[in-house]
Amino acid sequence: MPVTSLNRRAACLSLLGGMAALAVPFRSDAEARFDERTKVFRLDGDGVTYAFGIDSVGQIQALHWGGSLAVDDPLPAAPKPSDFSGFDRANSVTPLEYVAFGGGLVTEPSLKVAFPDGGRDLVLRYAGHEMTAEGIRVRLKDISAEVHVELTYGMDKATGMLSRSARVYNRTRRPLRIDQMAAATLNLPFADDYELHYLTGRWAGEWTVQKRPLEAGSTVLESRLGMTGSQNNPWFAVGRKDVSEEENGPVWFGALAWSGSWRMVVEKDILGHSRITAGYNPFDFAYLLKPGESLETPVFYAGYSPDGMGGASRRMHRFQRTVILPGAPAPKLRPVLYNSWEATEFAVTEQGQVALAEKAATLGVERFVMDDGWFGKRNNDRAGLGDWTVNREKFPQGLTPLIRRVRELGMEFGLWVEPEMVNPNSDLYRAHPDWVINFKGRPRSEGRNQMVLNLARKEVCDYIIKSLDLLLSENDIAFLKWDHNRSWSEPGWPERPVAEQQRLYVDYTRHLYAILAEIRRRHPRVEIESCAGGGGRVDLGIMRFSDQVWPTDNTDPFDRLKMQDGFSQAYMPGVMMAWVTASPNWVNKRSTSLEYRFLSAMQGCLGIGDNLNHWTPDEFATAKRLIAEYKAVRATVQRGDLYRLISPQDNSPRSATLSVSDTRRQAVLFAFLHSSSKFEPAPLLQLRGLEPQTRYAVRAFAGTVADDTPKVASGAYWMNHGVKLPLRGDFQAAACVFDAV
Numbered sequence: 224m225p226v227t228s229l230n231r232r233a234a235c236l237s238l239l240g241g242m243a244a245l246a247v248p249f250r251s252d253a254e255a256r257f258d259e260r261t262k263v264f265r266l267d268g269d270g271v272t273y274a275f276g277i278d279s280v281g282q283i284q285a286l287h288w289g290g291s292l293a294v295d296d297p298l299p300a301a302p303k304p305s306d307f308s309g310f311d312r313a314n315s316v317t318p319l320e321y322v323a324f325g326g327g328l329v330t331e332p333s334l335k336v337a338f339p340d341g342g343r344d345l346v347l348r349y350a351g352h353e354m355t356a357e358g359i360r361v362r363l364k365d366i367s368a369e370v371h372v373e374l375t376y377g378m379d380k381a382t383g384m385l386s387r388s389a390r391v392y393n394r395t396r397r398p399l400r401i402d403q404m405a406a407a408t409l410n411l412p413f414a415d416d417y418e419l420h421y422l423t424g425r426w427a428g429e430w431t432v433q434k435r436p437l438e439a440g441s442t443v444l445e446s447r448l449g450m451t452g453s454q455n456n457p458w459f460a461v462g463r464k465d466v467s468e469e470e471n472g473p474v475w476f477g478a479l480a481w482s483g484s485w486r487m488v489v490e491k492d493i494l495g496h497s498r499i500t501a502g503y504n505p506f507d508f509a510y511l512l513k514p515g516e517s518l519e520t521p522v523f524y525a526g527y528s529p530d531g532m533g534g535a536s537r538r539m540h541r542f543q544r545t546v547i548l549p550g551a552p553a554p555k556l557r558p559v560l561y562n563s564w565e566a567t568e569f570a571v572t573e574q575g576q577v578a579l580a581e582k583a584a585t586l587g588v589e590r591f592v593m594d595d596g597w598f599g600k601r602n603n604d605r606a607g608l609g610d611w612t613v614n615r616e617k618f619p620q621g622l623t624p625l626i627r628r629v630r631e632l633g634m635e636f637g638l639w640v641e642p643e644m645v646n647p648n649s650d651l652y653r654a655h656p657d658w659v660i661n662f663k664g665r666p667r668s669e670g671r672n673q674m675v676l677n678l679a680r681k682e683v684c685d686y687i688i689k690s691l692d693l694l695l696s697e698n699d700i701a702f703l704k705w706d707h708n709r710s711w712s713e714p715g716w717p718e719r720p721v722a723e724q725q726r727l728y729v730d731y732t733r734h735l736y737a738i739l740a741e742i743r744r745r746h747p748r749v750e751i752e753s754c755a756g757g758g759g760r761v762d763l764g765i766m767r768f769s770d771q772v773w774p775t776d777n778t779d780p781f782d783r784l785k786m787q788d789g790f791s792q793a794y795m796p797g798v799m800m801a802w803v804t805a806s807p808n809w810v811n812k813r814s815t816s817l818e819y820r821f822l823s824a825m826q827g828c829l830g831i832g833d834n835l836n837h838w839t840p841d842e843f844a845t846a847k848r849l850i851a852e853y854k855a856v857r858a859t860v861q862r863g864d865l866y867r868l869i870s871p872q873d874n875s876p877r878s879a880t881l882s883v884s885d886t887r888r889q890a891v892l893f894a895f896l897h898s899s900s901k902f903e904p905a906p907l908l909q910l911r912g913l914e915p916q917t918r919y920a921v922r923a924f925a926g927t928v929a930d931d932t933p934k935v936a937s938g939a940y941w942m943n944h945g946v947k948l949p950l951r952g953d954f955q956a957a958a959c960v961f962d963a964v
């Protein structure tokens with residue numbers, strides 16, 4: 224039924240007007256304790272203990288973050304803080320949980336404010352605490368001003384993941400400007416051999432794993448883009464050099480749940496203490512708090528694993544699946560989808576899409592997605608964004624005939640949208656040129672010929688909700704691919720009083736989350752993919768509203784192996800879309816076999832993105848067979864524990880991953896050979912994560928296992944002896960499944 228009701232419109236306004244909460248709701252059922260005598264707090268969950276205490280001057284100091292301690296282990300009270308020298312006062316050399324700029328601080332603050340008289344000194348002291356349903360709430364207050372801060376701690380008992388966020392309250396009688404605000408500062412245990420792992424990238428080249436020693440000074444990971452960005456991802460891991468490896472050694476890690484500009488500062492101070500502070504990016508940031516108002520940060524999630532980088536990522540994956548994603552703790556399996564982008568680009572028509580859908584259905588595809596080009600005057604990327612009505616030249620009867628046909632073919636229908644953007648050549652921009660982010664009277668830079676709508680403005684949010692609501696109400700749409708193809712420029716909001724314009728950095732992203740929540744509330748059956756010209760918006764904030772994410776526009780299956788490996792450090796394969804597309808690939812003209820392309824894509828959530836009109840009957844047969852194989856193992860690939868057996872990084876000629884189901888009744892092995900040189904025998908791959916006593920039958924569903932491989936053997940055999948997949952040539956792949964018998 225078309226939605227025209229004014230009530231709904233009113234509902235949008237009140238929703239956004241009343242929206243206050245920013246934190247991702249966190250189900251914390253971990254044990255939280257406070258020792259009155261020592262003034263020590265601790266949280267325990269799944270082999271992890273996090274502890275902090277109130278020191279003699281009322282500061283909150285970190286005491287332990289690592290493997291779990293016995294319940295009755297004595298955690299000593301926080302030590303008395305002392306200056307190191309006249310240059311380095313106590314607050315700069317003490318491992319504080321939340322660091323205020325004031326009292327001579329020279330290290331990275333968690334919070335920096337400005338009072339109307341120009342004063343910027345803030346000295347926070349313990350003012351009380353509550354043990355809450357979420358965990359622990361600690362209240363701090365400035366030594367004289369009515370500036371209050373609440374630190375919120377939670378821990379997910381099942382995964383041992385810690386959540387931390389903060390909220391600052393202005394209870395003074397004058398406005399207070401927040402210049403910098405982090406969710407938390409996390410202090411690492413003292414060690415001198417840390418190595419920092421992080422992710423960098425660019426369009427079509429996301430998810431590069433970087434490592435560097437954590438030495439004296441600071442490393443800044445950030446986005447100034449108004450979005451998460453692929454230059455850095457808001458994730459870090461720290462291991463100990465030569466001690467922490469893929470499957471061994473301690474690893475501390477964390478991720479910020481925020482999809483706007485963010486910053487993570489990894490510091491090692493003059494005494495060798497290391498800490499990580501993450502939150503809003505202070506770059507161009509200012510948030511005015513009127514008397515009585517408060518500002519809340521996003522959540523900084525953190526974890527610890529004694530089992531190397533592999534253990535750390537498995538913990539993160541489990542946490543995403545059981546806490547963060549829509550449908551958690553049991554999000555739906557990702558259907559095999561077809562996407563039209565690489566086949567047709569903007570040249571979508573009803574007839575052309577029906578022809579592709581009919582072919583896709585024969586393969587076993589479950590969801591047909593029409594990408595860009597179906598709306599407004601969208602024949603290229605120079606027009607149409609903002610006008611979310613069906614292009615009647617391409618679809619004379621609207622979308623109904625196409626959707627009806629797709630449904631008859633037994634598939635769901637999905638649609639591409641880019642709701643946050645507008646082309647200057649659009650009816651929307653002509654009607655509302657002031658709706659974009661801009662500085663008054665200044666040029667408006669374009670990126671991909673488009674501008675960013677100002678989602679901080681409620682009328683813009685209403686327009687987006689109304690347009691999408693109409694589309695979803697009038698059409699049988701099961702899925703939206705939500706794209707975002709440029710970052711911010713000229714970040715102005717001229718309609719707002721000058722002192723409040725930089726709220727844009729907070730309000731835009733909060734409203735984006737509110738829009739997504741509202742769309743999901745009104746259309747609970749509709750699933751959403753987060754895409755930002757590739758992998759520019761993947762983070763724990765957007766994942767709360769996204770069933771899946773698009774990691775990169777680069778669909779070359781070999782390039783993807785490395786990117787998928789990087790992605791998997793932080794995010795689970797069960798949200799990572801991967802399409803099989805044309806060979807040679809458009810990115811680098813590399814040619815690979817269809818089977819190789821499938822096996823690379825099957826490491827995540829499988830999709831087909833090639834032009835099926837060009838396929839031979841043999842290719843249809845191969846694809847149909849591999850899609851059926853994928854469906855048989857996808858629960859293990861998407862939800863299982865991932866073991867990166869051989870990393871594709873560092874130009875290694877081989878790579879291999881193993882996914883093991885929760886029950887350990889199934890494991891799926893993918894092995895790749897990038898290039899053969901000389902006459903190297905295939906290595907024995909030792910599996911991990913199986914039950915040693917359980918017997919597993921092996922079956923290769925692509926390539927073969929070595930002739931001398933037993934058909935059935937114990938988990939101990941596969942883990943201690945191994946399996947050999949003989950591969951020869953360039954860009955070769957094999958895959959097998961181990962099923963408990």
Ligand code: DGJ
Pocket residue numbers: 564594595639706708754755756757773775776
């Ligand atoms: C960028 C996305 O990453 C692509 O997959 C495609 O949807 C295009 N945008 C469409 O404009």
